[in-house]
Amino acid sequence: KKEFLSHNLPSVDIAINSGLNKKTIHNMFNSSTREIVINASSKHYDALFEVIRNLVETERDLDLSLTIKFKGVSIDLNVSESLIVINTLAVKRAEIRGGLWSTAGKRVEKPLMQTLCKLYRVPNNNYAARIKGKEIEDSDFEREIDFYLIVGDLQHKCEVKLMGIGNPESADAVIARRSKVFIADKLSERNKRQLDSLGVEWVELRSELGFRRFETVLSNLRIPHSNFVDNFDEKMESIFNEIFK
Known part of the structure; x- marks a missing residue:
């Protein structure tokens, strides 16, 4: 000792x-x-x-x-x-x-949220990525950012967390950061109940519906969007070319 x-x-x-x-x-x-x-x-x-x-x-x-x-x-x-x-x-x-997963989650947050928004054709003025309240450039990809879904004067903070199943800190993290949208690779049923009780919109990427639940999130938050287009592979290639150009 x-x-x-x-x-x-x-x-x-x-x-x-x-x-x-x-x-x-x-x-x-x-x-x-x-x-x-x-x-x-x-x-x-x-x-x-x-x-x-x-x-x-x-x-x-x-x-x-x-x-x-x-x-x-x-x-x-x-x-x-x-x-x-x-x-x-x-x-x-x-x-x-845990540190590696946390870092990975922050680095993937901007491109993942951009991809989801572009898949559902959310207008550019209805989402934004910022560093301490400032718009960020592509060169800031590896810096910690906040991503927002925007409607009118409301700015809904989004959070991406790669954490595996059953992480008891998920609800605490959302409370601390005042997030309105929570995107995770895996959520336990307990996690989902916690988020529902907090009024937080969530998407579980590895579930049966996966990213398609993001459309429900957009609808609940009244964010303008279009229905998902079925030619997924073609659409994704176009989006990646735009995001990672």
Whole structure:
């Protein structure tokens, strides 16, 4: 514990070594200052170690050991230590994977929303992509953007999230960003109920209807549009040529 939760480490590493991550701690305490991260990590590490200790004492047949080698020096870990290390690696992997998916979601947001709007022939003045309230250029593709569906004086913020099934943070993310439209690759039934209760329009891209539910979203928000054209492949090629020119 002394090495894993050393105060000399960055707070993000302290959290991960305890089996948490800074985002989880922030959600728990509505803050992720270094002091809070250290205190939360210490308590969680103790709780985790106690669970592992009880598991080892209960499961007498459990036999596991890890040998860590670094620059010619090797350390053999007992069962409890091995499980702590494995848990830490799992948390780190999840954090990296989550970060990559989040980045991918932001990068795909503008072209995906543009494609959906063009498929249903939404007029150009009824949607916009902005950075901090400013119109963005194609050169800003990799910068974080906000996408809006517009009707009259109303600007409905859209959010794209690649998250897999059952992510409990979906509704929280929508509340925090005040999004009116939520586009995801996969949504659990619980996610859908949460979004419906919030009055948020949603599209689940991997579902049977997939992107076609976007037409319902446009209708509900009274965004001018046309019915979907069946020659999908031809239409998509034309749209991609326009977006990625």
